[in-house]
Amino acid sequence: MHGYGPMPQQPTTSRPSPATLTTVRVILVALTVLSCGLLGWAAMLRLAIVTRRPRDWFLLVVVIALNIGLFAFIMATPDDPDEMSDAAALFMLFWIVGLLAGVITYYLYAEIRHYNTLGAPALYGAPAHPAPPLPYQQQHLAQHQQHQPQPQHHQPQPQPQQHPQPNPYTAPTPPPTPKPAPQRLDQVRAELDELSDYLRQENKDSRDGEGR
Numbered sequence: 001m002h003g004y005g006p007m008p009q010q011p012t013t014s015r016p017s018p019a020t021l022t023t024v025r026v027i028l029v030a031l032t033v034l035s036c037g038l039l040g041w042a043a044m045l046r047l048a049i050v051t052r053r054p055r056d057w058f059l060l061v062v063v064i065a066l067n068i069g070l071f072a073f074i075m076a077t078p079d080d081p082d083e084m085s086d087a088a089a090l091f092m093l094f095w096i097v098g099l100l101a102g103v104i105t106y107y108l109y110a111e112i113r114h115y116n117t118l119g120a121p122a123l124y125g126a127p128a129h130p131a132p133p134l135p136y137q138q139q140h141l142a143q144h145q146q147h148q149p150q151p152q153h154h155q156p157q158p159q160p161q162q163h164p165q166p167n168p169y170t171a172p173t174p175p176p177t178p179k180p181a182p183q184r185l186d187q188v189r190a191e192l193d194e195l196s197d198y199l200r201q202e203n204k205d206s207r208d209g210e211g212r
Contacts, residue, residue, distance in 0.1 A: 024046070025108065025111070028046060029107075033100060036070075036096050036100070037067065037070065037095075037099035038070060040063055040099060040100070040103035041063050041067055043104070044056070044107065045060055046107075046111075047060075047106075047107050048060045050114060051110065051114050059106070066095075070092075070095055070096065070099065073091075073092060073095070077092070
């Protein structure tokens with residue numbers, strides 16, 4: 001029975017370094033401000049390419065249309081500021097401020113949020129592509145090792161205490177001789193006296209018998 005092959009891994013988007021992101025954001029924001037919003041489509045174009053979301057592409061088209069309308073309105077106004085009406089000046093001012101605030105705010109918010117979802121940038125020297133998946137046999141071996149029970153660690157049994165062996169080169173100490181009690185000596189002496197009297201009496205009787 002053959003197992004399933006390794007799952008194909010989806011390509012991951014590498015995140016640039018924080019210094020690179022900061023530099024690009026500063027350039028795009030400065031370009032939008034210095035052009036009075038006419039080049040705000042550049043920031044929205046980068047955002048749409050990075051995120052690849054339909055909403056950002058739609059907002060790019062909206063910003064381009066607003067930039068074209070603003071450029072046409074500026075070209076239609078007279079060259080002499082005194083000939084421009086106050087209503088036209090206020091309308092153009094609100095148009096430029098609204099376009100600047102909307103493009104810059106949304107661009108920074110969406111790009112920072114997008115890169116935060118990608119996680120931290122990869123370390124220097126780390127491989128850009130993920131490691132190839134393991135073959136089926138190695139995966140099966142790894143799963144088998146995970147299911148194997150871990151060996152139990154037995155506690156060491158206490159070793160019996162070893163008594164010191166006597167040194168054969170040293171002379172053994174003789175045990176102390178018990179001293180007999182005084183009463184025992186008197187008793188033995190009395191028995192010896194009785195025995196000697198008895199033997200004397202026997203010798204005396206035997207002599208008397210031979211003399212008769």
